[in-house]
Amino acid sequence: MSAYGLHRVVDPVGVLPQQADRLNADPVPGHDEVIVDVERLNLDAASFRQLREQHGSGEAVRAAVLAIVERRGKMHNPVTGSGGMLLGTVREAGPDSPLGLKPGDRIATLVSLTLTPLRITDSLADWDGTSEQVPCKGTAVLFGRSIAAVLPDDLPDHLALSVLDVCGAPALTDRVVRRDRASSVLVIGGGGKSGSLSLAAARRAGAERLIALVPTQKEAEALERTDLADEVVIADARDPVAVSEVVNRQVDVTIVCVDVPGCEHGAVLATKDGGTIVFFSMATSFSAAALGAEGLAADVEMIIGNGYVPGHAEFALDLIRAEPGVRELFEARERQTSAL
Amino acid sequence: MSAYGLHRVVDPVGVLPQQADRLNADPVPGHDEVIVDVERLNLDAASFRQLREQHGSGEAVRAAVLAIVERRGKMHNPVTGSGGMLLGTVREAGPDSPLGLKPGDRIATLVSLTLTPLRITDSLADWDGTSEQVPCKGTAVLFGRSIAAVLPDDLPDHLALSVLDVCGAPALTDRVVRRDRASSVLVIGGGGKSGSLSLAAARRAGAERLIALVPTQKEAEALERTDLADEVVIADARDPVAVSEVVNRQVDVTIVCVDVPGCEHGAVLATKDGGTIVFFSMATSFSAAALGAEGLAADVEMIIGNGYVPGHAEFALDLIRAEPGVRELFEARERQTSAL
Numbered sequence A, B: 001m002s003a004y005g006l007h008r009v010v011d012p013v014g015v016l017p018q019q020a021d022r023l024n025a026d027p028v029p030g031h032d033e034v035i036v037d038v039e040r041l042n043l044d045a046a047s048f049r050q051l052r053e054q055h056g057s058g059e060a061v062r063a064a065v066l067a068i069v070e071r072r073g074k075m076h077n078p079v080t081g082s083g084g085m086l087l088g089t090v091r092e093a094g095p096d097s098p099l100g101l102k103p104g105d106r107i108a109t110l111v112s113l114t115l116t117p118l119r120i121t122d123s124l125a126d127w128d129g130t131s132e133q134v135p136c137k138g139t140a141v142l143f144g145r146s147i148a149a150v151l152p153d154d155l156p157d158h159l160a161l162s163v164l165d166v167c168g169a170p171a172l173t174d175r176v177v178r179r180d181r182a183s184s185v186l187v188i189g190g191g192g193k194s195g196s197l198s199l200a201a202a203r204r205a206g207a208e209r210l211i212a213l214v215p216t217q218k219e220a221e222a223l224e225r226t227d228l229a230d231e232v233v234i235a236d237a238r239d240p241v242a243v244s245e246v247v248n249r250q251v252d253v254t255i256v257c258v259d260v261p262g263c264e265h266g267a268v269l270a271t272k273d274g275g276t277i278v279f280f281s282m283a284t285s286f287s288a289a290a291l292g293a294e295g296l297a298a299d300v301e302m303i304i305g306n307g308y309v310p311g312h313a314e315f316a317l318d319l320i321r322a323e324p325g326v327r328e329l330f331e332a333r334e335r336q337t338s339a340l
Helices: A045-055 A058-072 A157-165 A168-180 A193-204 A217-224 A240-247 A264-270 A286-295 A312-322 A324-339 B045-055 B058-072 B157-164 B168-180 B193-204 B217-224 B240-247 B264-270 B286-295 B312-322 B324-339
Strands: A009-011 A034-043 A084-093 A106-109 A118-120 A133-142 A148-150 A184-188 A209-214 A231-234 A251-256 A271-279 A301-304 B009-011 B034-043 B084-093 B106-109 B118-120 B133-142 B148-150 B184-188 B209-214 B231-234 B251-256 B271-279 B301-304
Touching: A034 A045, A034 A157, A045 A058, A058 A118, A084 A133, A084 A157, A106 A157, A133 A157, A148 A312, A157 A193, A157 A312, A157 A324, A168 A193, A168 A251, A168 A271, A168 A312, A184 A193, A184 A264, A193 A209, A193 A251, A193 A312, A193 A324, A209 A217, A209 A240, A217 A231, A217 A324, A231 A240, A240 A264, A251 A264, A264 A271, A264 A286, A286 A301, A286 B286, A286 B301, A301 B286, A312 A324, B034 B045, B034 B157, B045 B058, B058 B118, B084 B133, B084 B157, B106 B157, B133 B157, B148 B312, B157 B193, B157 B312, B157 B324, B168 B193, B168 B251, B168 B271, B168 B312, B184 B193, B184 B264, B193 B209, B193 B251, B193 B312, B193 B324, B209 B217, B209 B240, B217 B231, B217 B324, B231 B240, B240 B264, B251 B264, B264 B271, B264 B286, B286 B301, B312 B324
Parallel strands: A184 A209, A184 A251, A209 A231, A251 A271, A271 A301, B184 B209, B184 B251, B209 B231, B251 B271, B271 B301
Antiparallel strands: A034 A084, A034 A133, A084 A106, A106 A148, A118 A133, A301 B301, B034 B084, B034 B133, B084 B106, B106 B148, B118 B133
16 A cells, blocks of 8 residues: 555554645655655645635745644645645655656646645745745655656746646546537636636537636636637526526536536536536535435536546646647736736 | 526525525415425435434424424525435426326425425424434425426335435446446445445446445345345445455445445545446545545546436336345334334
């Protein structure tokens, strides 16, 4: 079981690293481990929002992140249960590591920070606490079954990291749209990172009617300037009646990419009997989805968006290279975040 | 939208009945509605357990159920978010009801009590508050898109109700095992109601290696007296390492039927890459499943168990008629409950 990092669990002993309260983040590699010199953390959006809401000022958010990592040996937000990912350079690889990484490789981890042993050594001195992307000095540990992508030379780091953070979504969208031979696809939250990548993936997978649902006129306009969707509609994703009305004809596949609670029923109402819904939002409620579909007598398959699909990193990086619309939305989003 | 019962929502207006705080349970049918004279409620297991834990005595549990229904116009446990189902006789059907029911039909509702307008008129005088099955006089409302099954003549009511309560599980198990052409199937919680039906369904769908995981020696012995599983193993489903060890060789399909939190990672570890997990437990955590699979680099499809699959009621009733092992487990369970 060492491939899963069980030996790194301090408390309670015998659970997997993600379930653990505390991990041992000692930067000495086991025989199948890799030690990474961390450069940057990318906090999960739901986690960062919660920290900002709870702590307010950037300074207080920074202190909260340091306290979590100090206590837990990982950046695992105890309220949201979510983490994020990191970027760094391989320092040392154990002799039996199966990841194929060598010292000096610049990588991004594609497993969650909720299970990655992490030590911060610079007190996050270069971060002002107001953005999800956190400059950071420290070390992290990868296990035998971890996943890491070597960073591409042809894309800026911040962009690659931003893409890799959500790369499970387009890969699973591709798989589901092809499997179902879906002709109509709705992406709820189509203007966001995972949403725009999912739109591009659905188009490539052969979908003919692509609908993006967004919350505001401004997001709609940004999306309309790209060719990613055939229809852009505006509604509150938490209002099932409104979603159902703007989507009008039910679709074969619905992809849920908005990180707010309460989007389950709108997705169900928008999807045909026999169709499929993929939930990528960490704010999804299992029971609301299960009982909602039953209560609406909807014969839909509902999939929990798994962040891991083989080849997902390459697939997402390829989309951002090939689809100017996706890149444009990502870059606009970054300009906006840094302007906040 | 009246087929979904929007006109019955009192507060907040404009949401679907399941999301509503309060429904109008007035027993006068709209044009596509059906009014039912209620005989019995079957509370969701998680809801009943929570009520018992919070309120203790049977008398206090009864008062709590009455208070919920009085305030909300539905039996929607505000803590667990779950409901249950009911049994009764059709009193009146509106002229445009598509359900095909007529006055005098004895039925069970297959949509959750969390969205069914309900009025109790006997103060639950015949219930002592110590069992999930609640004798009850009152009225309920079915919408155009509700689902109800006419009760069979050849099975006792309590048994039919108990089967119909979980009939989505075997139907979806059947569909997934056939779709994946799965040869090995693990049912976590194989000794329970949905678990034993799912084992029988998986066998019929062609699975060759059927493993049931149960928590105790006693449950294992009860299951071993039937032919439902090829292997019965004992482990705490919340302990992924233990689950992984007793299952030994990973399976094609895992069905999760235990109503306790924390079973997601064990299910992931027990399932092959390329395999499928169906979560029927309302205690499933969306984020634990999503992040767990990602963190374990597991390429598994994870499905949210939808309680509605067309034909699910007939399918489950047929299983209990044809499979003596399933019926035996159901009846033993009922004897146990009434003995408490």
